[in-house]
Amino acid sequence: MGGEKKVEETDQQRAFADVMRAKMVDFNTRWKPVLQRFAAHAQRSMDPNSYEHRRAAGMATTDNAAAFAPAKEKLVASEAAKGAFGSARQKLGLAEMDLDQATSGAMAETNTQQAVDDAALQQMGAAAAMGRGQQATAVNGMRTAADISGRQAAQDAQTALNERIGEVGLAAQAGGMAVGLAAGVPKAPTTDQPVELPYQLRGQNKY
Amino acid sequence: MQSPFVPPSGMSAGQTLAQLTRAQWVDWYTTWKPFEDKLIEFQQSPTAVADSMARASQNVQRSFDMQEQSTAERLQGYGLSLSADESAALKRSSGLARSLADVNAQNSARDMTRARQMSILGNPAPTVGG
Numbered sequence: 090m091g092g093e094k095k096v097e098e099t100d101q102q103r104a105f106a107d108v109m110r111a112k113m114v115d116f117n118t119r120w121k122p123v124l125q126r127f128a129a130h131a132q133r134s135m136d137p138n139s140y141e142h143r144r145a146a147g148m149a150t151t152d153n154a155a156a157f158a159p160a161k162e163k164l165v166a167s168e169a170a171k172g173a174f175g176s177a178r179q180k181l182g183l184a185e186m187d188l189d190q191a192t193s194g195a196m197a198e199t200n201t202q203q204a205v206d207d208a209a210l211q212q213m214g215a216a217a218a219m220g221r222g223q224q225a226t227a228v229n230g231m232r233t234a235a236d237i238s239g240r241q242a243a244q245d246a247q248t249a250l251n252e253r254i255g256e257v258g259l260a261a262q263a264g265g266m267a268v269g270l271a272a273g274v275p276k277a278p279t280t281d282q283p284v285e286l287p288y289q290l291r292g293q294n295k296y
Numbered sequence: 297m298q299s300p301f302v303p304p305s306g307m308s309a310g311q312t313l314a315q316l317t318r319a320q321w322v323d324w325y326t327t328w329k330p331f332e333d334k335l336i337e338f339q340q341s342p343t344a345v346a347d348s349m350a351r352a353s354q355n356v357q358r359s360f361d362m363q364e365q366s367t368a369e370r371l372q373g374y375g376l377s378l379s380a381d382e383s384a385a386l387k388r389s390s391g392l393a394r395s396l397a398d399v400n401a402q403n404s405a406r407d408m409t410r411a412r413q414m415s416i417l418g419n420p421a422p423t424v425g426g
Contacts, residue, residue: 125327184371
């Protein structure tokens with residue numbers, strides 16, 4: 090009768106599970122620490138007082154000073170070449186050049202801070218995307234597991250079907266014999282014929 | 297570092313795959329979800345824009361303070377000094393330049409921070425008025 094029948098896993102299924110397990114171990118030992126460091130770095134660099142922000146601000150200030158220094162020297166040299174140096178126009182001209190430098194420096198610092206924030210956020214996004222990839226793999230894993238259990242269910246159904254067919258076949262055989270005996274003409278048993286599976290199961294099992 | 301969730305060898309294929317799936321889910325939840333949460337927190341932060349504008353304003357104030365000091369020292373180096381009228385004129389133009397730079401920097405920081413917040417959703421904020 091159709092008692093509980095455990096379907097043995099195939100070698101391919103076991104090999105597949107072994108490979109998946111090995112991949113998980115490999116990911117955990119080699120890649121996960123790298124990804125975690127990357128993600129932690131991204132998170133740290135979002136802090137306005139992070140090294141990245143301070144370095145960017147320092148570079149912006151240095152670049153600004155380096156760009157304005159020659160211009161200031163040129164202004165002083167050209168004014169001094171005219172002879173008298175020290176008029177109100179010249180003094181205020183020099184001072185206003187400093188104001189230009191202050192404006193430029195502040196905007197450069199703000200923009201570089203924003204650029205660092207942009208980069209940090211992109212890295213955070215990349216870290217989250219890595220996680221989403223893993224999440225997708227987990228969901229795919231569920232699908233694979235579902236596929237396997239689906240295939241197992243199909244195998245179970247096939248086993249049950251074969252058992253039923255066997256029982257019905259024997260009954261038919263017995264019935265045929267009885268009818269044959271009654272008619273005096275023995276009938277050939279029909280169970281030697283290839284068994285046609287129901288249409289649904291043929292489709293499910295890709296026959 | 298071996299995850300405690302990696303199934304031991306010797307399990308059936310079905311159990312191994314189920315355990316791996318659980319392990320991946322737990323790993324995502326404990327390791328990667330916090331990063332997503334951080335991004336979402338930034339996207340929804342009511343203070344991110346204000347903080348960014350405040351930082352931009354600080355940059356401007358610091359930069360102008362430094363330059364004022366530098367201007368005084370440089371003029372002194374050339375043996376020059378400003379008269380009262382010249383000082384007043386410089387103060388006016390300095391105040392105007394400082395205010396203008398402050399507004400500019402804060403506007404710029406606000407726009408960029410808002411765009412960054414929106415970019416988490418995959419769409420940069422539309423640029424209105426150039």
